[in-house]
Amino acid sequence: MSTITAHVEQANEYKSLKDKVVVITGASSGIGRAIAIEMGRQSAKVVINYLGKPDAAEEVVRDIENDHGTALAIEADVSKSDQVQHMISQTVAQLGRVDVLVNNAGIEKESPFLEKPESDFDMVIAVNLKGPFLCTQAAARDMAKRRKGTIINISSVHEDLPFPGYSAYCAAKGGLRMLCRDLALELAPHGVNVINVAPGAINTPINERTLSDPEKKLALKREIPLGRVGEPQEVAKLVCYLASDDASYITGTTIVIDGGLMHQTGSL
Ligand code: NAP
Secondary structure (H helix, E strand, O other), X not given: OOHHHHHHHHHHHHHOOOOXXXXXXXXXOHHHHHHHXXXXXXXXXXXXXXXXXXXXXXXXXXXXXXXXXXXXXXXXXXXXXXXXXXXXXXHHXXXXXXXXXXXXXXXXXXXXXXXXXXXXXXXHHHHHHHHHHHHHHHHXXXXXXXXXXXXEEEOOHHHOOOOOOOHHHHHHHHHHHHHHHHHHHHHHHHOEEEEEEEEOOEOOHHHHHHHXXXXXXXXXXXXXXXXXXXXXXXXXXXXXXHHOHHHOOOOOEEEEEOOOHHHOOOOO
């Protein structure tokens, strides 16, 4: 590739998110953090939502600012309506609008179904399913005013794939699959696209117990046709493309990023 072509391609990459205002929930860690940093690099203005870890969120803000980007951290529990409203109104007050919402915040609670505490089920549904409902409603009301916007839900291969011990998580992600399809139809007349991204096993703190145990890690890698877990940056690059105007004809569907895991017989 000639130097000029390389420069043009690089310029296009940066232009694709230039000045878009993006809210990313749960952006102080893992996949959300990687999306925030990549979007900052691609010149978006980024809101880092976090819950309870201001230092981690401020570190992401600093990383983006050190790379000449714009970012601000806003604390909000995505399962609480008043906190979500506050996060979106603060974003509009400080950055003017919301162009893209990434519903990334999520939790897992493992236990056999017969022993699963009701409180665990409620909490997983509240964060992983009600959270995207609340955040999408608040953000889409702003997007509808300009008849333009994109909602990206970080779902999971478990929106389709059963996972014993994680019934609440699977129910939440399965619900998110239908929420995406339904809202894509309801919001299309308002100019808002809704897309799910379904990662397989990604190298983040949520998987710490599996990835820090060599035997469990090896067993997991054997389930993945590409033979490795994914990196959060690989998910981030996909999300940046989906957030850009280049992806304007994609809505109401799930994009899987899993190294082939979903097609492996007997997987997880
Ligand atoms: P992670 O590193 O544990 O990050 C989860 C983030 O969500 C944290 O920043 C956490 O904040 C935040 N969060 C939790 N509850 C919240 C709430 N009520 N309000 C606001 N933020 C909240 O995990 P991750 O792997 O990056 O997960 C990100 C998303 O990807 C999740 O939706 C997960 O289901 C999905 N996913 C992950 C994988 C994977 O293999 N890693 C695979 C498929 C899908 P605190 O740190 O303050 O608690």
